[in-house]
Amino acid sequence: MKVVVRTVQHESALEAVPKTSTREIFNLLCKSLGIQETWYFGLMYYGPDNEEIWVDQSKKAKYGDYSYEHNEDILTKHKLLPERVTKQHAMNMSDWHTNIINMWKKHNRLDKEEAMLEYLKLVQNLEMYGVTYFHIKNRKGTDVILGVTALGLNIYKEDDRLNPTIAFPWSEIKNLKFKDKKFMIRPSDKSAKDFIIFTQSGRMSKQKYYSEKTLRQEAEQREIEYKKQIQLMKEEMEKNQQNLLEAQKTIHKLQQQLEELQRSKEELELQKNELHVMMERLEQSKNLEAAERQKLEEEIRAKHEEVLRIQEEVERRDAEAKRLQEEQLEEASRREEEQRQKQLEEHELEALPEGADTSLPELKQVNEQLKEQLKSLQSKLETTRHQEEETNFDKIHRINLLEGRDKYKTLADIRRGNTVRRVELFENM
Structure with missing residues (x-):
């Protein structure tokens, strides 16, 4: 059968056999276009200090330079900010719109593609970007959360999905297999014992297995491409x-x-x-x-x-x-x-993938103008914040900002030590 994919810039026509899965067609398309980073997970949490910047960059990327005549009704017709964000600050919707428009105007020199790149840089720096979460238990029956990412497996405490406490890069994981609710992970280090996790259902085990299998294969593919x-x-x-x-x-x-x-x-x-x-x-x-x-x-x-x-x-x-x-x-x-x-x-x-090894990417650097605007926005929002409206995520995010932490620094810290030690830490949680 013939598969045609149309984008704003061009059209791609591919040949595929009948009953080809959507995933296989997607991988074929990515291969033909030379796209190496193919996973997408969506977003779950982002701090209010980033919200206005994202709205500004997304509208800039979609509509181009701000024009009162053509863009004034965009902010009123669309729901731009989550209710959680607006309730946390002593600002009405008009104030939010004014801030967004002012930042939008400041970025008039950026073209749509540059705005999209800056938007993606901001998104990739988020702690929850690219993480799929599963509720699990260890041997002791402790409830924890497993995060499956492109870089490996992360273990989180139940009340904090932003900062993992233990991490296992894909290069340290040799094999994965499951039976009903029981899930076994075999480390590459022969001196480290297999560690067992328990999911809430066999269906979740299957979902988790295929999620990890897909990311593991993609990590291996990146390693092959790197070689x-x-x-x-x-x-x-x-x-x-x-x-x-x-x-x-x-x-x-x-x-x-x-x-x-x-x-x-x-x-x-x-x-x-x-x-x-x-x-x-x-x-x-x-x-x-x-x-x-x-x-x-x-x-x-x-x-x-x-x-x-x-x-x-x-x-x-x-x-x-x-x-x-x-x-x-x-x-x-x-x-x-x-x-x-x-x-x-x-x-x-631009930048080629580093492969599935123990190295970590660097924090994506946004342009200096955007960085200064982000700092200014953080200071302004701090003065209008209703502390009683903060969620647990907001509190953790604010502490991370105060301590100057980012997700790659956290991962670097928790990856220290050998696999044996980290398996023991997980078993004793």
């Missing part, structure tokens, strides 16, 4: 080394040609001087005997032929030297163009 990139880099380095050797050989050959050319020119000049001397002798030797004069004329003819031969050799070597120089210039130009094209491709690809 391919490393191999390509090695091949490129070997190719560059070979090109360098060939260039050095060409330069050496050119130097030899130039040296031989110089020697030939010196020889030609010497022979010309000798011929000139012989011609002068001939001019001055009118009184010589006929035999002597004939001998001198023969020597002059031989010298003249020698001069012509050397001159042809000089011209030949001169042409060869010029040819080598032109080849070297063309090769240098070709390599420069290849490097330029490679840099363009690398720029378009």
